[in-house]
Amino acid sequence: MRPDFDLSLYLVAGRPALPGKDLVASVRAAVEGGVTLVQIRDPKAETQQLIEDTRALKGMLKPYRVPLIVNDRIDVAIAAGADGVHLGQDDARAIEARRELGDDFLIGLSVGNPEEFAHSREDLAFVDYLGVGPIKATGTKSDAGAAIGVEGFAKVRALTALPIVAIGGLSSGDAAPLVRAGAQGLAVVSAICGAADPKAAAYGLLKEINSAR
Amino acid sequence: MRPDFDLSLYLVAGRPALPGKDLVASVRAAVEGGVTLVQIRDPKAETQQLIEDTRALKGMLKPYRVPLIVNDRIDVAIAAGADGVHLGQDDARAIEARRELGDDFLIGLSVGNPEEFAHSREDLAFVDYLGVGPIKATGTKSDAGAAIGVEGFAKVRALTALPIVAIGGLSSGDAAPLVRAGAQGLAVVSAICGAADPKAAAYGLLKEINSAR
Numbered sequence: 001m002r003p004d005f006d007l008s009l010y011l012v013a014g015r016p017a018l019p020g021k022d023l024v025a026s027v028r029a030a031v032e033g034g035v036t037l038v039q040i041r042d043p044k045a046e047t048q049q050l051i052e053d054t055r056a057l058k059g060m061l062k063p064y065r066v067p068l069i070v071n072d073r074i075d076v077a078i079a080a081g082a083d084g085v086h087l088g089q090d091d092a093r094a095i096e097a098r099r100e101l102g103d104d105f106l107i108g109l110s111v112g113n114p115e116e117f118a119h120s121r122e123d124l125a126f127v128d129y130l131g132v133g134p135i136k137a138t139g140t141k142s143d144a145g146a147a148i149g150v151e152g153f154a155k156v157r158a159l160t161a162l163p164i165v166a167i168g169g170l171s172s173g174d175a176a177p178l179v180r181a182g183a184q185g186l187a188v189v190s191a192i193c194g195a196a197d198p199k200a201a202a203y204g205l206l207k208e209i210n211s212a213r
Numbered sequence: 214m215r216p217d218f219d220l221s222l223y224l225v226a227g228r229p230a231l232p233g234k235d236l237v238a239s240v241r242a243a244v245e246g247g248v249t250l251v252q253i254r255d256p257k258a259e260t261q262q263l264i265e266d267t268r269a270l271k272g273m274l275k276p277y278r279v280p281l282i283v284n285d286r287i288d289v290a291i292a293a294g295a296d297g298v299h300l301g302q303d304d305a306r307a308i309e310a311r312r313e314l315g316d317d318f319l320i321g322l323s324v325g326n327p328e329e330f331a332h333s334r335e336d337l338a339f340v341d342y343l344g345v346g347p348i349k350a351t352g353t354k355s356d357a358g359a360a361i362g363v364e365g366f367a368k369v370r371a372l373t374a375l376p377i378v379a380i381g382g383l384s385s386g387d388a389a390p391l392v393r394a395g396a397q398g399l400a401v402v403s404a405i406c407g408a409a410d411p412k413a414a415a416y417g418l419l420k421e422i423n424s425a426r
Contacts, residue, residue, distance in 0.1 A: 046303035046304070047285055047303065047304040047305050048302075048303045048304055048305060048306070049303065051305060051309070072260055073288065074288035074291075074292075075286065075287035075288035075305065075313060076305075078313050079287075079305050079309040079312075079313065089261075090259035090260065090261045090262065091259070091260040091261055092260050092261060092264060092288065092289075092292055093261070096264070096292040099292075100288060100291050100292065
């Protein structure tokens with residue numbers, strides 16, 4: 001059975017987002033502040049390093065009952081015992097991921113705009129949630145598409161009943177309009193990974209998200 | 214059941230090794246010249262691109278009964294229906310690969326020297342062959358270790374009964390000493406991918422290998 005998941009405050013983290021910081025300790029602090037779901041993303045990591053980091057995060061997250069998703073790497077998710085994968089438009093197709101993972105893993109899919117949504121239509125039956133964005137311009141992900149704003153988010157939101165997490169350049173102050181536009185939650189990287197106090201940053205963001213509901 | 218495989222002339226290919234050339238056409242020519250096994254290696258490719266290239270190569274290779282191995286990516290090997298994976302020292306451990314792949318896929322493992330062999334001892338029960346090298350210095354693989362020469366090759370050869378393919382900077386003239394030192398075959402990248410006529414290059418190399426036996 002697939003794990004329960006809560007998109008409210010979705011942290012995307014990995015060594016590149018946490019230079020000079022400890023990956024597990026940083027994510028633990030964020031989870032103690034209220035992060036509800038974690039994705040590990042480190043596209044340039046060697047496979048063995050990524051497996052080890054994923055395993056370490058999964059071990060830490062287990063008692064918190066916070067699921068761990070691996071960006072792109074189906075093989076790493078299986079090897080490390082993670083809870084799912086998050087696929088970009090250039091990654092494996094969702095049908096392939098579902099075939100390899102079976103029914104017990106979560107699958108998320110990035111959709112940049114209504115055109116990408118249309119292109120992904122046949123994937124939708126195999127995914128558990130969508131990541132929609134970038135909402136704002138972001139320096140974190142070099143290959144992200146054009147910022148779509150809350151207006152662009154609302155256009156994708158109108159096309160599907162799947163749970164959606166908004167992503168891309170989001171930080172304090174962004175939650176209310178996105179939650180009102182139908183986002184189940186917000187995904188962040190630097191708003192938490194770049195914060196001096198990731199626990200406090202997560203706490204503040206989750207409070208904003210819950211207040212907007 | 215695992216596919217039969219013949220390490221005699223093992224081609225490692227991918228878009229990076231074939232700039233401006235067609236991947237499938239180049240590999241087809243090499244196979245028509247005598248290549249007995251193909252590995253696709255493209256560590257910087259997007260996953261979907263790598264799946265598509267692997268699938269295209271597999272479709273081409275099938276009638277030739279030449280197996281296709283994917284470098285590092287267990288998930289891609291499964292998604293694209295390839296015949297196995299080749300693991301480096303920084304990739305997933307062989308026990309993890311075997312767990313994910315089951316018994317029908319080939320698993321190869323790179324071993325750079327007797328010390329790496331010792332480090333890999335627990336992996337040996339799960340692999341079908343070893344790739345040992347670099348024999349000579351090579352510009353193809355930026356993270357390759359120090360060249361070990363035929364002498365270093367012989368030291369690893371003495372430690373195991375597993376089939377071994379020698380790799381690293383090999384080209385015309387290198388086959389005889391390595392085959393005499395117990396190599397089941399030679400793996401090459403640029404000696405075939407960089408040749409004006411990959412079919413003729415493969416033909417010449419296979420002839421040298423067979424003559425040395």
